[in-house]
Amino acid sequence: MGKADTRAAARQPLSRLELQVMSVVWELGDCTSAQVIERFAAVRPLAPTTIRTVLGKLRQKGYLKRVPSIERGYKFRPTVPRECVARRSLKDLLASLFEDSPRQAIAYLLSDADISDSDLDEIRRLIDSRKEKSKGTEK
Numbered sequence: 806m807g808k809a810d811t812r813a814a815a816r817q818p819l820s821r822l823e824l825q826v827m828s829v830v831w832e833l834g835d836c837t838s839a840q841v842i843e844r845f846a847a848v849r850p851l852a853p854t855t856i857r858t859v860l861g862k863l864r865q866k867g868y869l870k871r872v873p874s875i876e877r878g879y880k881f882r883p884t885v886p887r888e889c890v891a892r893r894s895l896k897d898l899l900a901s902l903f904e905d906s907p908r909q910a911i912a913y914l915l916s917d918a919d920i921s922d923s924d925l926d927e928i929r930r931l932i933d934s935r936k937e938k939s940k941g942t943e944k
Contacts (some may be wrong), residue, residue, distance in 0.1 A: 835880045
């Protein structure tokens, strides 16, 4: 686990709404609350005050920081990469729903999900690539 992973794991988890707002911030990069509000409106209609409150909570939790701007006010910058949050969320999901078993989670996805043949081919390539890497580290 890298330094960013460790810091992300120490933060409070994100609620569903916080994660949706963070997705917008990750997409935009450095952004103002007005930009987040405008982009979020395309995803889900929500009062601007609600989004500003969520941005404040994300800052309190350490997922965002304020950075100076040449414009009036300031901008928000993500302090945690999306990949770190995704990794933690997936680990939490595996622990809570699949007894820490990636095999159970994958079996569930394969039995219930509508997965195209091209997606299955790509998954097979990823598995084969992972196996090759494992063989290379065993030598």
